[in-house]
Amino acid sequence: MLPSWVQSPLIGSVAVVHRGGFNTSLPKCEGLRAASFISGKTLLRLLEKVKTPYLLIIRQAQEIQLGPYALERFVEVAETTKAGMVYADYDEQGAGDRDMGRQERPVNDYQRGSIRDDFDFGPVMLFSVSAIRKALKKYGPLPNVGSAGLYDLRLKISTDGPLFHIQEFLSTKMESDRRRSGEKLFDYVDPRNQSVQREMEKAATQHLQRIGAWLRPVFKKVPPAETAFPAEASVVIPVRNRKRTVAAAIESALSQKTDFSFNVIVVDNHSTDGTTLLLSRLAGKDARIIHLIPARFDLQIGGCWNEAVFSPSCGRYAVQLDSDDLYSGQDTLQKMVDLFRSGDYGMVIGSYTLVNERLKEVSPCLIDHREWTDANGRNNALRINGLGAPRAFQTELLRKIRFPNVSYGEDYAVALRLSREYRIGRIYENLYWCRRWAGNTDAALSIEKMNRNDAFKDRLRTLEILARQQLNRVKR
Numbered sequence: 001m002l003p004s005w006v007q008s009p010l011i012g013s014v015a016v017v018h019r020g021g022f023n024t025s026l027p028k029c030e031g032l033r034a035a036s037f038i039s040g041k042t043l044l045r046l047l048e049k050v051k052t053p054y055l056l057i058i059r060q061a062q063e064i065q066l067g068p069y070a071l072e073r074f075v076e077v078a079e080t081t082k083a084g085m086v087y088a089d090y091d092e093q094g095a096g097d098r099d100m101g102r103q104e105r106p107v108n109d110y111q112r113g114s115i116r117d118d119f120d121f122g123p124v125m126l127f128s129v130s131a132i133r134k135a136l137k138k139y140g141p142l143p144n145v146g147s148a149g150l151y152d153l154r155l156k157i158s159t160d161g162p163l164f165h166i167q168e169f170l171s172t173k174m175e176s177d178r179r180r181s182g183e184k185l186f187d188y189v190d191p192r193n194q195s196v197q198r199e200m201e202k203a204a205t206q207h208l209q210r211i212g213a214w215l216r217p218v219f220k221k222v223p224p225a226e227t228a229f230p231a232e233a234s235v236v237i238p239v240r241n242r243k244r245t246v247a248a249a250i251e252s253a254l255s256q257k258t259d260f261s262f263n264v265i266v267v268d269n270h271s272t273d274g275t276t277l278l279l280s281r282l283a284g285k286d287a288r289i290i291h292l293i294p295a296r297f298d299l300q301i302g303g304c305w306n307e308a309v310f311s312p313s314c315g316r317y318a319v320q321l322d323s324d325d326l327y328s329g330q331d332t333l334q335k336m337v338d339l340f341r342s343g344d345y346g347m348v349i350g351s352y353t354l355v356n357e358r359l360k361e362v363s364p365c366l367i368d369h370r371e372w373t374d375a376n377g378r379n380n381a382l383r384i385n386g387l388g389a390p391r392a393f394q395t396e397l398l399r400k401i402r403f404p405n406v407s408y409g410e411d412y413a414v415a416l417r418l419s420r421e422y423r424i425g426r427i428y429e430n431l432y433w434c435r436r437w438a439g440n441t442d443a444a445l446s447i448e449k450m451n452r453n454d455a456f457k458d459r460l461r462t463l464e465i466l467a468r469q470q471l472n473r474v475k476r
Contacts, residue, residue, distance in 0.1 A: 005066045010075060012052045017042060040142025040149035047132060054078060055127045059150065063174040064123050070170040074126045083164035084131030084157035087121040091172040102172065108451050110163040113461025115207060116383055117151045117200040120454075121163075123173040131157050139210060148199035155207040197371050204383040205376060213382075213468040217375045219423040222344050225396045231315035232260035233337055234290075234395075238304035239323035240269040243278055245435070250282060250289065252326040256333040265290045265313060267304040270297060302403035302410030309398045319392040320411070326433040327390070328353065336392045339425045346397050346422025347415060349388040350431035357437045368428045377426075378419035382461050387415050387424075390432045397422070408453045409460060416464045420471070 006014055006028060014029045016022055022031040032049075034042040037059060046055065054075060058064050070088075078086045089106045107120050135156040136142065142149045154163065208214040235253040239246050246266070253264045268279055268291060276293070283291040290313045294304065309318055317340055319333060327333070332350070339348045351368035355361055369388045371380060381387060391411055401417050403410045418424065445453070 003063075003065060005071060008071050010071045011056075013049065015046055015049060017046075036145070036147060036149075038147055038150040039145050040152065041144050043142055043149045043153060047129070050129055053129055055129055055132070057125045057127065057150075058123055059125070060123045060173055065172045066124070067170050067172070070124075073166065073168065073170060074124070077164060077166050078126055078128060081164045082161075083128070084135070084161055085125055085127045085154060086164045086166060087125050088166035088168055088170040090122040090124070091169050093172055093174050103447075104169060105447055106167070106169075106451060107165065108455045108458065109165045110158065111458055111462050113382070113463070113465055114458045115155065115204055115461060116385060116458070117148075117204070118385075119458075121154075122171065124171045125154075127153075127157070131161075135160070143199065143203065146199040147196045148203045151200055152203040152206075155203060159207065159210055194370070200383060201371060201376070201380045205379055208379055208382065208465075208468075211465070211469065212472050213465045214379050215420070215468055215471075219344070220421045222346055222394055222397065222422060225316065227396075229316040229395065230313055231263050233258075233262040233317040233319055233333060233392075234308065234313065234315040235262065235264045235319050235321050235333065236305060236308040236314075237264065237266045237321050237323050238269060238301050238308075239266060239271065239275060239279075241271045241273040241275055242323040243271070243273050243275045245324040246275060247278060247282065249321055249323050249326060253321055253333075254286060254288060255330050256327065257330045258334045258337070260337060262315060262333060263288045263290055263313060265292060265308040265311060267292045267294065267307050269294065269299055269304050298405075300405050300407040300410070302407070302413075303405035305398075305403040305410065306405070309393075309395055309403075314395050316395055317392050318395050318398060320390045322389075322434075324435050324437070325352075325389075326359075326435070328430050328433050332390065332431040335427060335431065336390065339427060340392070340394070343425060344423060345425035346394055346418045348392045348425040348427065349415075350390045350392075350427040351429060352389045352432035352434045353430045355433050355435055357435060359433060359435075362436055366430055367434075368430075369426070370428060372424075372426050374423065377424060378416075381416060381419055382464060385457060386412060388426075389434060391415070393418070406456065409457050412457060413460050416460060420464065420468060 011028060015032045016029060017032045017034050017037045019035065020033060024031060032045060036042060074086060092103050092105045107122050132153065139156045139159065142152050205214065237249055250264055250266065256262065266279055266289060268276055270293065279291045283289040292307055292311060294307050308314055317337055319336060321327065336348050336350060339345065351366060353361055353366050354364065367388065397418060401414060404413050
């Protein structure tokens with residue numbers, strides 16, 4: 001049974017995309033059999049049937065209810081803004097790990113850097129048919145098969161104008177994915193989605209080429225260090241109130257077997273749970289532990305990283321270890337430094353495995369980012385939300401670039417900045433245990449916090465796209 005809004009005079013016809021077994025005699029409604037709803041081939045078949053100025057797409061299979069006069073509002077805004085696509089905030093019924101009733105789900109404004117393929121537009125998207133046809137004529141057809149058709153379409157439309165966000169709750173969807181935010185965090189790197197990732201990368205790459213932000217695989221040489229370093233490497237651990245886990249992290253770092261000298265710089269951001277006393281005792285037992293307490297009280301994780309990097313104790317390479325994670329073996333540090341030594345890399349990134357507190361693997365297990373290539377990795381980095389772990393940096397370069405003083409996306413910001421100019425080395429074997437537990441800062445985020453985090457990374461991408469466009473113009 002179709003929802004009541006189908007009877008609206010604004011609705012000319014309804015096409016229900018299905019994989020088979022759908023029949024209906026309801027007015028305005030017809031079935032459209034297709035292997036994939038979001039392939040270019042299916043979207044073009046839909047476009048052939050459209051006789052109206054707008055195409056309303058509801059891509060979720062869940063039950064969707066439109067609010068009172070929601071259709072009228074979508075059309076009114078589309079006509080006023082002349083946007084190629086408009087979308088709106090929505091409500092969710094049955095959200096969270098329990099059925100919590102109806103909850104508001106605001107979404108973010110679209111910006112130049114919102115090119116990640118998992119951007120949340122809500123369940124309802126209204127496209128201007130004329131904008132679609134103009135974009136396809138100007139920028140070429142959609143991919144015929146696969147899962148990138150809708151993604152490619154909105155990138156093409158956004159090339160010539162912004163997508164407009166209506167900050168009103170115009171629909172309600174029944175939520176079927178009740179996982180917490182921490183469980184959904186790694187969907188985009190699930191190895192089972194590799195073929196989809198390649199399709200999305202191709203669409204994103206073509207978009208960056210269209211807007212002049214794509215970079216050729218030509219890299220700068222890492223300049224020689226201007227100063228001597230007290231050690232070859234430093235393991236950097238920012239920490240605040242991690243008495244439960246930080247000792248194991250430090251032990252993991254100290255257990256590394258290397259052919260070079262290293263230390264462990266623990267930046268204690270004014271802990272209040274006994275972490276400070278614990279770190280003081282550990283540092284008293286091993287001279288390799290450098291226990292730093294910042295003079296400032298306004299530092300986030302990025303600011304703590306800067307404290308370590310600018311410390312006179314910091315080694316030639318600064319290697320990340322979170323205070324609740326572990327290196328997977330005693331050779332992690334050696335393997336990362338060996339890769340630095342083997343080539344001209346500004347940064348080296350390993351692979352990690354998701355585990356629980358007992359170090360038992362949890363899905364999707366190994367995260368190795370095999371989509372990264374020398375030829376296109378730094379371009380595809382603008383599409384995805386992270387680049388892997390553990391991360392290691394040339395300290396000399398970090399001292400020039402610096403981390404933003406934030407506690408989310410600080411590593412992504414630096415990786416984007418470095419990749420603009422320097423080659424990033426990759427290790428595709430597991431080097432790191434990323435422990436998922438209830439105390440993780442991203443275990444169960446509010447929708448407001450998730451939106452703020454996503455918007456921040458979109459802003460980083462916007463700034464990076466602008467910088468790369470400027471770099472390409474200068475090269476010309």
